[in-house]
Amino acid sequence: MENEEYDTIDLLEVLNAVRQHIAVLILCTLATAIAGFAITHFLITPQYESSALMIVNTRQDTTSTVTIDQINSATKLVSTYSIIIKSDTVLQQVIDDLGLSLSYSDLKGRVTVSAVDDTQVMKITVRSNNPEWARQVCDDITAVSPDVILEAVEAGSVKVISQASYSDVPVSPNIKKNTMLGAMVGLVLCLGVIFLQVILDNKINTEEDVAKYLDMTVVGVIPVYEGGKNK
Incomplete structure (x- = not known):
């Protein structure tokens, strides 16, 4: 071999x-x-974010005692409410209110809605290369969305618990x-x-x-x- x-x-x-x-x-x-x-x-344009917090309730009456079942139901509604917030019904009104020169799809791509640690609190985040622009848009979304959600769902409510933030420190x-x-x-x-x-x-x-x-x-x-x- x-x-x-x-x-x-x-x-x-x-x-x-x-x-x-x-x-x-x-x-x-x-x-x-x-x-x-x-x-x-x-060469890369800095991006800034503005965020606001809203709490989801399954009922409009806030005087009675909140039960565990109501909290769980509210947590499940966060995903439903997030879809409504990113719908053209809300965002197109924001575009009209602020006179924005961009389309609904462009604005939708800049908006993120997510649950905070699987709770009934949801976080709305807007990203832009202008921190003040991001804050204004985020603030108007929190102003417009509660009435639209109430009309669409016909039950429950959302309430702002943290106003739109402003930060001049870029996230990317x-x-x-x-x-x-x-x-x-x-x-x-x-x-x-x-x-x-x-x-x-x-x-x-x-x-x-x-x-x-x-x-x-x-x-x-x-x-x-x-x-x-x-x-």
Whole structure:
């Protein structure tokens, strides 16, 4: 039976190659980190959010005692009310009230309605590149939606418990995250190139390579001379 020979990857050789190219590795990592920071900071438009909280009730009379069944029913109604809030009945009225120059579908894409920790409290969030615009739209949604919900469901009610917030701190993009991501991309790409150079290099460069790849003992080395001088 013939002996089969397999190429193996010498991790020490790979690590040695990485050590030899450590300066290039650092430069590539810094370059892509700076690129990630620059793209995020200068080319991506910051986005801001405004949020308001509303509580859902299954009845309009708030004088009687609230039971567990009523709370559970109200919690289930949150998903129904969220659909109504994002309907054209509510959002088109908001567009008309504020004189917004965008379509219903565009505004719907900027509005998020969700339950808070599976409770009867729902959170309305509006995202925009203008924090004041987001606050105004969120505020008008909370003003318009209760009457529309009451008319549509004909039972229960919603009440604002937290007015639309204003924040001039953008929620996206995340400059720190994108900078770190850029650095990781540069590091991985550079390591990949070094790794490929090692596994694709089939040249005999040193005495150790002769012994390793040709299974021969090196008995002497002939120096190379150029112009009468030892190279």
